[in-house]
Amino acid sequence: METKLLEVKNLKTHFNTERGRVTAVDGVFFTVHAGETVGVVGESGCGKSVTAESILRLLDEKSTEYEGEILYKGKNLLTSTINEMQAVRGNDISMIFQDPMSSLNPVYTVGNQIVESIMLHQNVNKKEAYEKAIEMLRLTGIPSPEKRIHEYPHELSGGMRQRVMIAMALSCQPKLLIADEPTTALDVTTQSQILDLINELKVKFNMGTVMITHDLGVVAEVCTKVVVMYLGQVIEESDVRSLFSSPYHPYTDGLLKSIPQLTGDRSKKLHVIEGKVPTLHQVPKGCRFAPRCAFANEKCHDEMPELVQADTSRKVRCWHYKEIFQAGEESPYVSAADSY
Amino acid sequence: MSVQQIPIEQPLLEVRNLKKYFPVTNSLGKVTGHVQAVNDVSFNMKKGETYGLVGESGCGKSTTGRTVLRLIEPTEGETIYKGENIYQLKGRKLMDMRRELQMVFQDPYSSLNPRKRIGHILEETLKIHRIGSKQERMDRVMDMLNKVGFQSEQYFRYPHEFSGGQRQRIGIARALMVDPSLIICDEPVSALDVSIQSQVLNLLEEIQDEFNLAYLFVSHDLSVVRHIADRIGVMYLGQMVEEAPTDELFAQPLHPYTKALLSAVPLPNPMIKRERITLKGEVPSPINPPSGCVFHTRCPHATEICKKNVPVKRNVAPNHAVACHLYE
Incomplete structure (x- = not known):
């Protein structure tokens, strides 16, 4: 049975800049069901990352205005309070960022960072949280996670750091995962490992996934549905096979x-x-x-x-x-x- | 043109046993080891040919490109251009070599001086090599601008007024100004979007035909290299593991690393489901590369001999060479 997880309806994101108001996202529609991977593709500047950030409302609220609706399980995230959003972020909806080099805090061990997110959302003590973090790291295929958990981000390679990001994002078993160019900074052989991993975990947890990417190869490999964006708008939405055979x-x-x-x-x-x-x-x-x-x-x-x-x-x-x-x-x- | 006529059989450029080690120092400045960025790489290039150098980050492909141009001095080895080892050239001859071997860089944002007008950026190479009078130089710049798809008015614009794709075209125009015979393209389209990438690739192909240029095309993107290269060398951890004509390499990859690399590229076609070879583990550190075959730590076919002996690159078919114990 398909459950509708996320529904984005006519989303518009405006930025107030010094040169006037710009609308980076101007009419984005799509739906994500549980267990489905929706690809959002487009070239740089088409608003795909802003769309992702709008879903979790990560943009600076002072200079950003939203219009439209983002319904998560029927509740509009755009009208939620900050506290309600905090409960959703990282717990129900998680995000993986593009650059694994800069999205981890360099002065904390990776274990510390994963545990922080687990303890924030789940009612567990520190010891249990550490055990959970080790389990997540093992799940993402990091060898000897008991040792790795005490290492700092600079001691890990790019692929390993992206695995840590994934472990962190999935540590609270989110219903929806937003992956913003998760493999762009990685080499192809590492990329194929990470894509396999995301696919595997998606099936395991029956997650809905939004895969933001500019690489049509990645879309063809992992997505079931595709949304193509151009200059802030969705211009085409299709199942993946039809899109590639007859755009x-x-x-x-x-x-x-x-x-x-x-x-x-x-x-x-x-x-x-x-x-x-x-x-x-x-x-x-x-x-x-x-x-x-x-x-x-x-x-x-x-x-x-x-x-x-x-x-x-x-x-x-x-x-x-x-x-x-x-x-x-x-x-x-x-x-x-x-x-x- | 001052370029001497080179017989077709003779390679335009010959790289022999090139090595580049970068020293690693501790906080007191004492050398504690070496990053073996390029370790015994040999290949040659013919006139008008595109030679693709592929591999993942850190495999030494860019260092090879830069060392060939002598932007970096090698640790060992030689590069023969027109019968002379370019690492021993001095003065006038060095200048001539620099004129004939040009480079297009990866990042179109940082490779153009932001404080110079693009006309001056292009003219500068002519000034350095003392080519033409002021008027001749200006005419030549205008010609070149038109050739790469700009209007003459854009002579006075600054780099920030152009988009990434346009800047990359300016970078190409700059390399072309002095009639080179070989251009080293270091990831020239990696920073560009696909629709812009195709414009730049087409331009590279057009000018290649027109000027009979050879390209040393360094890239991590296999589909781009497949499109543009005549022959491809695959690098892993500072060594060249396989070398073959493009079609043959894609139809019949021999080295286990090449096979894994080709199968890892996501195809933009959901109808094709391939058997993917997933490599275990990570690329080892080039400071302390594995003994024997550098790939043996991740190779699905590794045996005892791979741990001990370094495989020698040998021809298994005409033009198809591979460095692997499986093919001995």
Whole structure:
């Protein structure tokens, strides 16, 4: 039975800056069920990390304004009090950050940091908390955790530190895990170890996971559902297979085509999405992708499309997705899979 | 051009037994050990060829690139360019070598001087090598700007006015200013988003054809290297463990490390489910690398001989070399 864990409805995050108000996230929708991994992808500056931070309200409340709703088990986190948020953070919803080098406190042992989070949320004494921390470290595959628990972050390698972060995030058995680029700073062989670990623990605890990443390979490997973001908006939402075999939005299509492949023909030139992402200070009036889109016409430049249900499992924010999709050529991904 | 005609059979650049050890000192400045960043690496490059150097962080691929250019002096070994060991060049000849071997750096934000206009950044290389009159230099900069996709007006802009992808194009233009025959590209697209990455990769390919350039392409991203390289060398812990033409390496990797590395790359295709080889443990410290084969601590096929004897890189097929006891 699927339980709806998290529902983000038309989330908008505004920052008040010296150069005026910018809206870093402007219309994000998605739902996470228990045991499901939702990927949030996009290029730098598309608002994917701000979305993650908005869910836990980690941004500076003085200069940030939120709009919309973030429902965790039916309760709106955006209207919760600070105390209520503290009870949710780390306990019900946990987060893994991108940089394992800077997200651990260098002057405390890793055991100390994990125990802190356990004792904050669970009614246990220090000894029990230490035992729990050792168990978590063992679960994440750290060899001889009884010894490692007394080490400082600088004594551990990048992959080990990321394991410590995961152990810390999962120490209170959260229902929902938000992983913000958890493997970007790691090497590929370490990355595959960490992705396997997250997958394994997800099944074990029946967690819902939000995987924020820019790497479409990671999405294809671990996610069941994908949300594609461009300039603060969700432009496409789909199950992972359909997205890779037949993307609806021209941006998604362009993004998929511009990655060099590990299989198939390599003599072809790479696809290029012309132009560059506009800054948040000069957001286009109509469709945000229109200035770079080969299919854009006047309507695209004037009116912003809404995120509409395209078919049962898919949503897209484009005026022309039907025509483009019908006229579009076969995606390279289907044929690559056949020939592999 | 002043570049001498090189017969096709002869390699453009030959790296022989290159070693680079960095000293490790204690708080009193006493040398307590050495980081063996590059340990006996040999390879050669042909004219107009792209040679990819791949490996994970700390494997010595960037140090190799920098040492080849003599940005770092080697501990041992030689690099032969045009029949001469570049580590023994002095004065005028050293300058000539520096002109012909250029470099594109990883970080487009820190590799351009923020206080200079981009026109001047490009012109500087010409000034250093005393090429052309003032007017000629300016014309040449304008030409080059157009070639890498800029307008002439952008001559007077500062680096901060450009995005990451544009700056990387400026970095490439700067390397091209002095007609090099080889460019060392140290992770040139790692800092860029995928849509920008493809622009830069395409540009690199275009200018390669136009100027008959050779690239030493250092990268950790295997899909990028597969796209651009003709031949690939795989490095692990300061040593080159396998070397093969690109298609062959991907179709038939031999070294256990190469196999694991290739299988670890997540494919952007949910339809493909592969058997993944997960390596146990971590990369050992280069200060105290394992005895015998450096990979034996993590290798699924390691035997007694791997712990004792260092495997020698040998050809198992034409152009396909591997350093592993399994293939002896």
